[in-house]
Amino acid sequence: MARIVMKFGGTSMAGIERIRHVAGLVRREAEAGNQVAVVVSAMAGETDRLVQLCREAASLYDPREYDVVVASGEQVTSGLLAITLQGMGLNARSYMGWQLPIRTSPAHSAALIDGIDVDVLERVFDGGGIAVIPGFQGVAADGSVATLGRGGSDTSAVALAAAMRADRCDIYTDVDGVYTTDPRIVPRARKLAAVTYEEMLELASVGAKVLQTRSVGLAMREKMPVTVLSSFEDKPGTMIVDDDRIEELDMERQLITGIAYDKNEARVTLTGLPDQPGAVAAIFGALAEANINVDMIVQSVPRAGEPSVLTFTVPTASLPQTTEVLGRIKSEVGFGEVLTDTNVVKVSAVGVGMRSNAGIAAQMFRALADRGINILAITTSEIKVSVLIAEEYTELAVRVLHTAYGLDADDDA
């Protein structure tokens, strides 16, 4: 007997037929003798519809009331799944975030989970029951409904699994796992049997949108094994685990686990930057104050006393705000032009194996150079090498690197 959390996303809950299928998956786990808590998203499209209604109601809407509106989507699917499970003869009940409660910070529409009381759940399990819980929502200390931000149901599921000391957390979605790269670009991409939390964080943040990043970070801190799998096909998914379990779960691991890409980066170039102490600090200080996440940074090395060129990337969505901040500090800091370019892509090779292997980055630069792809910026972390290149080379670069790192599936796979 295991204690598990099963989480189902919006496409898995999109309509009564899909919900019935989900109920069948829940039944299978319950009938295997497991203690099951189910976390559900709203029906696909429903949250978008509710957000749109809030936007139409007022351009600057109160996040507290926004939360009241959007939390209703998961409330509906929780009730419907409980009804469907009962219709199959199972002992199931829904529990809203305020009923458990799932306690959150007061940051409406972007709340953090402070804690989850599991007394109610323990009683449900003692009575042989199944608990259905809406994802994405909890209750703030003042008794108001608070939501966790888009995609928050993954975080709800992992937090619940940690609170109830579950053996595992299964995230059912419309993809069947995590791949070595985007299969639309590389048909020979392989599904990974397992990845580490850190790899998943890097893969998620650079474009493999399978799990909300926040939920992976939480799983890592709590050492909660998470499995990503499909609610549409009955086959094994990808386990996301701690470093020390990765070898046993995936014997065929390469040094590099996957190739990711992210088109949501914009390049900003500042010319004529004075060679003065504090100039760069003033720029990044002002951007940090405006909550703009700067990612890759490259500074040309000038001769002493001569102006230099500074290049960095920001999320494309933050670009208007970035140019606004830069315009404000331009005369004070004293730089020349502000050039921006959104036709860039960040391509990354990710893998815990590179920790113990030099030469991974060099292999990347050589493979790209062989195809004439110009590298605009580079960043590296312990388990990742990223390059910024022109967007038109995205597919070519991903394919070349996928092959170079030995990730292509065998023909007979």
Next chain:
Amino acid sequence: MARIVMKFGGTSMAGIERIRHVAGLVRREAEAGNQVAVVVSAMAGETDRLVQLCREAASLYDPREYDVVVASGEQVTSGLLAITLQGMGLNARSYMGWQLPIRTSPAHSAALIDGIDVDVLERVFDGGGIAVIPGFQGVAADGSVATLGRGGSDTSAVALAAAMRADRCDIYTDVDGVYTTDPRIVPRARKLAAVTYEEMLELASVGAKVLQTRSVGLAMREKMPVTVLSSFEDKPGTMIVDDDRIEELDMERQLITGIAYDKNEARVTLTGLPDQPGAVAAIFGALAEANINVDMIVQSVPRAGEPSVLTFTVPTASLPQTTEVLGRIKSEVGFGEVLTDTNVVKVSAVGVGMRSNAGIAAQMFRALADRGINILAITTSEIKVSVLIAEEYTELAVRVLHTAYGLDADDDA
């Protein structure tokens, strides 16, 4: 300054444009210096959609989970109206049933309101705020969401008005008041300036579906003045008040206030009923046990020892169950045939004025006889005379009685 409850039905909340209009009506009351609590229904059609989802999920659905699903409709409109009011610069917030709380009985999907805590509302009013409250829902003692049954938002509004000792409760709907009869049948029907609670109960239960009957009964017990008016047109509605205020509010009252009709009655006739003590009691006892509401009853007077004929009406929806019950007790009680007829209509003349005036019933019978309309059954109460006639005479009978009792509007009205 007055303290008021404003309630808006589903057509008034159907979409952001309508909600914006509602917000304007609320603003007008708030800017006049009134303390305002607003009770809202779900958007028109939304509750039907949610009920349908529950039905599709399982044929026998758990009312507790049904309540979780259907309560979401009012949650959405509450948040949206609060956002819209805030967008107009007003200090508005939503409070769900479990947040006030509105305490209910545990009878899910048909709960009764046990009480409403007004501490939160008093603080809102002290701070010059507007409270937006979803109708139709509250929280049971076990902490589960409970709904009041369809149309329950009217009851929520009246109960809230009573709890917060409001000066009045304004029910905004898609009709502009209560009429002397159905204007689709009688174009010269007049809107009533005022009706008494009792008249409204009789008018509502016989077809004038403006307010949920339960809410009128509650308003009567609490002596809460209720006004029915349109959220679509800016003109006075109909006040529903206590007997002792009716004269001052409507100087032009006739003896009869209105003519109502109800096609949802079915006639049942039992032949060959033995002239034995207890036979009739056995029949109505069995029907009462099955929760079937018997309305009009007529028994032919037999000669001593001879069998008689018993005729009564039941709601058309209860007819299958009625024939089932009668079939079960037929041999035991010993009657002949069971004849049923759904092509009947109950037409009623309603008015507190008839208490002090004999001859109202006689006037009705004569007016119908003059047109050759055969009366199948009669019931009277202190303020109502009803006749059962063939359904095909509905429009004719309503028109004839409307004229006979002097209810037709003047040509220049």
